[in-house]
Amino acid sequence: MDNIDMQEWGTFKDCLKAPIYRWFTYPAGFSFKAAMHSFDQEKLVKGSTVYDPFMGSGTTNLAAKTMGINSYGVEAHPFVFPITKCKLNWNINIDKVYTELHNIKIKVRQTINISDEKKKAIVEQSFPELVLKCFLPNTLFELLIIRDYIRDIVDEDVKLFLNTGLICCLREVSIAATGWPYIAPNKIKITSLSKDGLGSYINFITKMLDDVHYFNFLYGDLTSEHHIFLGDSRDTTNIIPAETADHIFTSPPYLNNFDYADRTRLEMYFIGDANCWADICNNVRTKLITSATTQINRKDEKWQFSKDFITDNPEEYIFLKDAVENLGELRLTKGGKKSYDFLVLGYFNDLYKILKDNYRILKPNTTAKYILGDSAPYGVHIPTDELIAKIGCNIGFDSYRIDVLRTRGDKWKENPQRHNVKLRESIVTLFKKN
Ligand SMILES: C[S@@+](CC[C@H](N)C(=O)[O-])C[C@H]1O[C@@H](n2cnc3c(N)ncnc32)[C@H](O)[C@@H]1O
Known part of the structure; x- marks a missing residue:
């Protein structure tokens, strides 16, 4: 490289x-x-x-x-998809955005005489506890007025643009230490105490308009088509x-137990796409490939290597079967009893399907590149990059190359609770010939 x-x-x-x-x-x-x-x-x-x-x-x-x-x-992920749709649409009608922004300002100002107690009571009726903990009541009230106004906008592009801006500025005005990806509602972020909802929102939308204008200026002459789908990449036939x-x-999601559904909980609760843990599970977790233990119900009978996987990948199956059995025993000795065994199994079943579908979509004499990291749940090293590379070749790719981007996990090396397997992040390139 x-x-x-x-x-x-x-x-x-x-x-x-x-x-x-x-x-x-x-x-x-x-x-x-x-x-x-x-x-x-x-x-x-x-x-x-x-x-x-x-x-x-x-x-x-x-x-x-x-x-x-x-x-x-x-x-x-049903929440992330519309954000991408918005980022790819540079044909936004700027005049209409400004008109709606003006209407939003009027709408918020009309509420100026509502008492603080009443505002607090309204937001308490409108949002789950997590959202209430993350914002000052008056700020949240302003954001609620903006959210509800946007819901009634008829022009779909303008609605998406204004809604995306609202979602994207939420963490900026939140008083909770909303570090990425997790939220600490009990830690106060001092810098946000003086921010008002409407002002921050208008600034954000203005920045978005500037960005679109700039990209149109730089790249507006280039024509290209973008077909994007809210769906499951395990089968796109x-x-x-x-x-x-x-x-x-x-x-792909890394095999590191990162919960994509949880990451967007604050935003989904605010917008009203979800109200509780079960909503997040049903609307998001079930749709994604297996990459977090929160997606696993041990009673489900699906946690077996698929027949096709075993047939196509005999060597990788033997390695993974051992690792899964090892993890199944180790979990019983650990306080958290995390289902890393089924996580590994589900992950490779899913990635195998993805690789097959990717192979189908590629033209001959092309490449597929995957940025990914390996992992060591309960200290059991799973060389994800090598396994993906070999599974790729088993299903038809001609050859592979692995380029290491960086080693990871060093910051935990003094912690006796953690494993000391040196992890890495790599790019796996798969070559398709005919
Ligand atoms: C590592 S992230 C990719 C982020 C992306 N490269 C970017 O710059 O934003 C992996 C993504 O895969 C999505 N995902 C998980 N399972 C999926 C599936 N079955 N089909 C399509 N996308 C899926 C997750 O929601 C997540 O957004």
């Missing part, structure tokens, strides 16, 4: 500084520079097509759009034809 600083490619840091990419801080996101570098390396040109089966906040697709490259993307893509650039 070229001599470029790739340490941060698996992180969202670059995106946090870049127009449009930065709107929604998605801790699972990767660097747009990594995507662009890959497009160059694969010699993609205007009119080529890339696919991201784990689209997330749309970094691959947005990078493609800035280079005149077409894209496909699939994302299963009904939505993406075979041999569509010149390249796949993606990052």
Whole structure:
């Protein structure tokens, strides 16, 4: 691989500084520079097509759009998907946005004479406890007025734009220490105490409009098409034809027990997409590939390696079967009794399906690249990158290469509770010939 600083490619840091990419801080996101570098390396040109089966906040697709490259993307998280849709639409009617913003200001100002007690009572009726803990009552009241106004907007594009802005500025005005990805409602963030909901929202929307204007100025002449789907990338036969893509650039959920559903809990509760843990489970967790123990119900009979997986991957199956048995025994000796055994099993069953579907979608003589990390649940090392590479070759890819981006996990090395397996983040490249 070229001599470029790739340490941060698996992180969202670059995106946090870049127009449009930065709107929604998605801790699972990767660097747009990594995507662009890959497009160059694969010699993609205007009119080529890339696919991201784990689209997330749309970094691959947005990078493609800035280079005149077409894209496909699939994302299963129902909350994240519309944010990406908004980031890819630069044809927003700015006059209409300003008109609605003006109406929102009037709407909020009309409530100026409502007493603080009444505002508090209204928000308490409207939101679950987590949301109440994260905002001052008056700020939350303003945000509620804005949310409800947006719900009635008829122009779908303007509605999506204004709603995306509202979601994206929530953590900025929250008084809770909403670090990424978790929320600490009992820790107060002093800098947010003086922020007002309406002012912060208007600033955010103005920044979004500036970003769209800037990207239109830089890249508006490039034409490209972007087909994005809210769906499941384990099987896309009904939505993406075979041999569509010149390249796949993606990052699957890592095998590290990160709960994507939990990450968006505050926002989903605020918007009204979910009211409790069960809603998050039904509306999000069940839709995603297995990557967190919170998705696992041990009574479910599905936790077996699939017959196809065993047939296609005899060596990897033997390795994983041992690891799963080991983890099944280890969990009984641990306080948390985490279901890492089924997590590993479910993860590889799912990734196997994804790789097969990805192979189908690629044109001959192309590559698929996966940014991913290995893991060591309860100290049992699972070399995810090598396993994915080998499973890829078992299902038809011609060969693979693994480039290590960085080693991870050193910060825990003094902690006796933690394992001391050195972990790494890599790019796995799979080559498809015919
Ligand atoms: C590591 S993140 C990718 C982030 C993305 N590269 C970005 O920059 O925002 C993995 C994504 O896969 C999504 N995902 C999980 N299971 C999926 C499935 N079955 N089909 C499609 N997407 C899925 C998750 O919701 C998450 O957004």
